[in-house]
Amino acid sequence: MAQLRIIEPLTLAALCSHDATVHGCAPCRHRSLSLCAALDSDELGMLDELSKSVSFGASETLFRQGEDAEFVFNITSGSVRVYRSLHDGQRQIVGFALPGDFLGLSMSDHNAFSADAITSTTACKFSRQSFSDMLDHEQHVLRLLHKMTSHELNLAQDQMVIMGCHSALQKIAAFLVGLRARWNMISGETVHIPLPMNRGDIADFLGVAIETVSRNLSSLAREKAIVIVPDGVRVLNIRRLESLARR
Amino acid sequence: MAQLRIIEPLTLAALCSHDATVHGCAPCRHRSLSLCAALDSDELGMLDELSKSVSFGASETLFRQGEDAEFVFNITSGSVRVYRSLHDGQRQIVGFALPGDFLGLSMSDHNAFSADAITSTTACKFSRQSFSDMLDHEQHVLRLLHKMTSHELNLAQDQMVIMGCHSALQKIAAFLVGLRARWNMISGETVHIPLPMNRGDIADFLGVAIETVSRNLSSLAREKAIVIVPDGVRVLNIRRLESLARR
């Protein structure tokens, strides 16, 4: 049901004051695991020092798989697809990063995935090295990061459960339910689910064909579980979606 | 290619001296991420104090999803399946734990999954609470654990890539290649791949039917990429398997 994030719903995002009007600490603390509370103001300041605000246009690359992992990112607005390209030209999307999500939790020396902006995106950028150094001295931040990573792992395993579904309709429904929960965390909205990614992205995320995504969304619309709107869907019957999204 | 572990190839496993004849530190240090090196002997001793050796017969339960997460486990011998049961009676296996692997990395308050022994299994059992308390005082252990979790996350994402494969043959091949790599870490063996889990377990892991597992193994045997033996398979043509397991 829950869906993969490469990231963590606001936590560190809220810790850097760039774009503070939109992403201050206040809207963060009630979110997700409420991890912000673990940090004191000195630690918050330290994170601010290390970070730098950056922005990307649609389709621009944050980082590419195989390259040295120089930076870690904290998405403050927009949306990002994270994926692995395969030798046969196929692409497996492993997650979509939304505002508040964190990219680069794996802390390995080179990127296991590529990431590029789906829509115009802003982020706080940290040097991986200095970020890692800080962890050596800041127990709280490390604990925070560990919790974020653990949570991320849970979400990845949830995604595995979704992908094990034998029916494409279940996958689509689970995708929508999971994405709805995430937008709900971000905006409080539960009816309108923005879908910044295109059908091909959803298809490569769920391991089905584009046409299958399209057909099943149409099918859900036909049975009035959702309405398809230009930039996403509106949920009419969440019960129906949840019952399809096997848990 | 790589395959999911709920766990980490020997690390903490080697840190508890129970069954030290088989799982001392020495055989550990060269393994995986060589994380053992991060701990000094005091820290090793502390882990010993906290842990308790336990054993399970085939099919016995280590923990059940939904229950309070009282313990974390470090597998010292045997094999364990980790899975989620779904309301429709289906089962999604999210990983197989082998000797050296660690169960309970998520550190959440209740188990997101069930785990039971496939074969007779021994493990070091830690109280989750005391283990967690220790992390507050032992920076090194926390860093170690964080690295383990990050690695775990990478493996889960790798599994996602496998499950995104449109062909069942690719999934089976990727499963074998990944499992071979793990047994290689444990025993140095690269030809004989033990398969302690049955066909149904493999099927529920890869999201295909039992018959599909059986047919594709037979097919690989027919083309002489593997030989099926009573307790697993022997690899004849690793190149073939690797080329099927798309990366």
Place this chain on the structure above:
DNA sequence: GCGCTCATTTGATCTGGGTCATTGTCGGAA
């Protein structure tokens, strides 16, 4: 040995969804 059970393999059939092709829709550029 025999009979029983359970796992695995193999076969036969059917269907969900992949693939290819067409059409529709929107938005930006000229």
Place this chain on the structure above:
DNA sequence: TTCCGACAATGACCCAGATCAAATGAGCGC
């Protein structure tokens, strides 16, 4: 306005794999 390209939806066809069924094989207790 028209043209163009990207994206989405829908139809037609076909195949990989799910499902159903049956056969074979591997323990294990008696």
